[in-house]
Amino acid sequence: MNELLYLLREPWTFEFMQRALIAAVLVSVVAAVVGSFVILKGMAFIGDALPHASFGGVAIAFALGFNLHLGGAVAALLTALSIGFIARRGSVRYDTAIGIVFISGFALGILIVSTQSGYVVDLFSFVFGNVLGVSWTDVWLTVGLGAFILIAVALFYKELLFTAYDPSMAAATGVPVAAMQYGLLALIGLTVVIALQVMGIVLVLAMLVAPPATAQLLTRRLPPMMAIGALVGALSALGGLYIAWYADVSASAAIVLTATGFFFLAFLFAPGRGLLWQRRFVLTESA
Amino acid sequence: MPDNSPAFVPAVEVRNLSAGYNGHVALEDVTFSVERGCLAGLVGPNGSGKSTLLRVMLGLHKPWRGEVRISGPPGRSGRGHIGYMPQSELVDWSFPITVVDVVLMGRYGRVGLIRRPGGRDREIAMAALERVHLAHLAQRRIGELSGGEQRRMLIARALAQEADLVLLDEPLAGLDATAQHDLLRLLEELRREDKTLFVATHDLSCVAANFDHAVLLNRKVVAFGRPSEVFTEQLLAAAFQRHLLVLPGGERTLVGP
Numbered sequence: 384m385n386e387l388l389y390l391l392r393e394p395w396t397f398e399f400m401q402r403a404l405i406a407a408v409l410v411s412v413v414a415a416v417v418g419s420f421v422i423l424k425g426m427a428f429i430g431d432a433l434p435h436a437s438f439g440g441v442a443i444a445f446a447l448g449f450n451l452h453l454g455g456a457v458a459a460l461l462t463a464l465s466i467g468f469i470a471r472r473g474s475v476r477y478d479t480a481i482g483i484v485f486i487s488g489f490a491l492g493i494l495i496v497s498t499q500s501g502y503v504v505d506l507f508s509f510v511f512g513n514v515l516g517v518s519w520t521d522v523w524l525t526v527g528l529g530a531f532i533l534i535a536v537a538l539f540y541k542e543l544l545f546t547a548y549d550p551s552m553a554a555a556t557g558v559p560v561a562a563m564q565y566g567l568l569a570l571i572g573l574t575v576v577i578a579l580q581v582m583g584i585v586l587v588l589a590m591l592v593a594p595p596a597t598a599q600l601l602t603r604r605l606p607p608m609m610a611i612g613a614l615v616g617a618l619s620a621l622g623g624l625y626i627a628w629y630a631d632v633s634a635s636a637a638i639v640l641t642a643t644g645f646f647f648l649a650f651l652f653a654p655g656r657g658l659l660w661q662r663r664f665v666l667t668e669s670a
Numbered sequence: 671m672p673d674n675s676p677a678f679v680p681a682v683e684v685r686n687l688s689a690g691y692n693g694h695v696a697l698e699d700v701t702f703s704v705e706r707g708c709l710a711g712l713v714g715p716n717g718s719g720k721s722t723l724l725r726v727m728l729g730l731h732k733p734w735r736g737e738v739r740i741s742g743p744p745g746r747s748g749r750g751h752i753g754y755m756p757q758s759e760l761v762d763w764s765f766p767i768t769v770v771d772v773v774l775m776g777r778y779g780r781v782g783l784i785r786r787p788g789g790r791d792r793e794i795a796m797a798a799l800e801r802v803h804l805a806h807l808a809q810r811r812i813g814e815l816s817g818g819e820q821r822r823m824l825i826a827r828a829l830a831q832e833a834d835l836v837l838l839d840e841p842l843a844g845l846d847a848t849a850q851h852d853l854l855r856l857l858e859e860l861r862r863e864d865k866t867l868f869v870a871t872h873d874l875s876c877v878a879a880n881f882d883h884a885v886l887l888n889r890k891v892v893a894f895g896r897p898s899e900v901f902t903e904q905l906l907a908a909a910f911q912r913h914l915l916v917l918p919g920g921e922r923t924l925v926g927p
């Protein structure tokens with residue numbers, strides 16, 4: 384018993400693990416809340432596009448010797464807003480707009496990196512994430528931005544919901560739909576910014592999608608979907624860090640696999656909607 | 671034409687309106703007005719511009735030329751105070767949201783930015799659901815409604831807006847005979863409450879039998895006036911490009927191919 388408690392406590396006796404836990408839990412919670420809108424609008428693609436496009440900004444910042452995070456943040460926001468701008472013209476489909484913008488940003492990043500002969504290891508922490516390496520400054524920045532995102536969603540929940548559900552009716556009742564659409568894109572952009580450091584370009588998408596998708600299988604309304612998604616995200620962060628600690632594997636990958644594990648559990652066992660549930664129903668019916 | 675009578679108070683006036691999509695003309699020089707407190711029908715073949723006209727009136731689609739003038743009590747004539755029921759094919763039925771939540775959205779325009787709808791708004795939403803006989807499904811997820819129930823939910827949302835002018839896009843389509851009858855009753859009730867209702871529909875017989883005015887549209891306004899004046903075989907043939915029979919039978923006028 385004491386043995387077990389010791390095993391559970393051990394990772395958190397290290398300060399870098401404490402920082403990792405705070406950052407990972409916070410990022411997962413914010414990503415689940417914002418990600419709920421992402422999956423409902425079928426915008427999962429954007430969750431992949433923003434981190435990739437932000438690589439362009441990181442590379443430019445790297446080449447010019449600026450702060451890499453700032454470069455990534457500016458690029459993610461610019462990408463989010465230009466996707467909104469292109470899509471609102473209505474002449475190309477949303478996913479096409481996203482595809483074009485994101486490929487341009489990512490390609491620009493690769494192009495710039497290919498011109499750099501020096502030390503590019505820093506860039507790899509952006510590609511694969513480096514949650515065990517976050518500093519207290521990073522943690523406080525994540526806390527600040529995360530709180531800002533959650534407060535913005537809480538304040539404008541009603542408008543964001545209406546705009547996501549039925550934009551033309553929302554506009555007809557006087558909701559500033561354009562502002563809400565750009566606002567949501569900016570919030571997704573900011574979420575990507577704080578998630579990049581923890582998860583890395585390749586895995587940010589998973590935290591935007593897997594926890595809310597799990598929650599969607601378990602509830603029929605948006606507020607509990609966000610809450611359950613946040614819980615699933617937080618548990619994935621915790622579980623993933625344990626796995627990373629004891630199995631000595633990549634923390635971001637362990638977090639993502641824990642989250643997708645939750646998804647498959649819900650997919651199989653969700654009351655009423657899970658695969659096994661439906662199967663059992665069919666079996667009892669035919670029996 | 672009704673606008674010659676001195677007592678005519680227009681709730682909405684549309685003047686020389688032209689609109690369309692990427693160079694494609696959907697509405698051309700449309701002019702008409704709808705009297706306050708009346709039940710007006712908007713009829714025309716598929717693609718004649720009915721939905722486009724309603725969307726322009728709501729300010730959802732920018733017209734190329736012309737104007738829409740909405741009159742109402744002072745301070746309440748803004749477009750946020752027009753009730754609207756969209757054609758239900760345009761709604762995302764997979765969204766995780768309950769019936770009463772959708773109806774509550776009708777209140778958002780009044781509640782204002784950031785603030786939450788209160789108990790009063792919930793009462794109004796529930797009352798609207800009761801008027802369309804849907805109160806028992808208030809907590810259902812919208813994807814689990816039948817086609818007719820979906821339409822009634824959208825009507826309830828338009829009611830919850832408590833607007834003086836309500837635009838409805840094909841509210842009768844897909845309703846069974848009793849539901850159609852109930853809806854007509856409801857529209858008549860609303861008219862008695864001095865609301866103005868402008869209804870796009872394909873049910874010509876229903877307009878002929880129950881409505882005060884009709885606008886016959888096919889990109890242009892083919893005719894506008896009392897249904898008995900509008901639903902003549904010549905005018906209908908001009909709008910629908912084929913011959914339709916009009917069988918006036920006292921109370922009931924039947925229109926059909």
Ligand SMILES: Nc1ncnc2c1ncn2[C@@H]1O[C@H](COP(=O)(O)OP(=O)(O)OP(=O)(O)O)[C@@H](O)[C@H]1O
Nearest residue numbers: 691694695696714715716717718719720721722723
């Ligand atoms: N989003 C759009 N983009 C391009 N053209 C459109 C769009 N919506 C409608 N149209 C065109 O505008 C014209 C009018 O369409 P509208 O939807 O207003 O017709 P309607 O009278 O409501 O038809 P229905 O009875 O089938 O609902 C049609 O020719 C249609 O093809």
Ligand SMILES: [Mg+2]
Nearest residue numbers: 720721722757
């Ligand atoms: Mg239509």
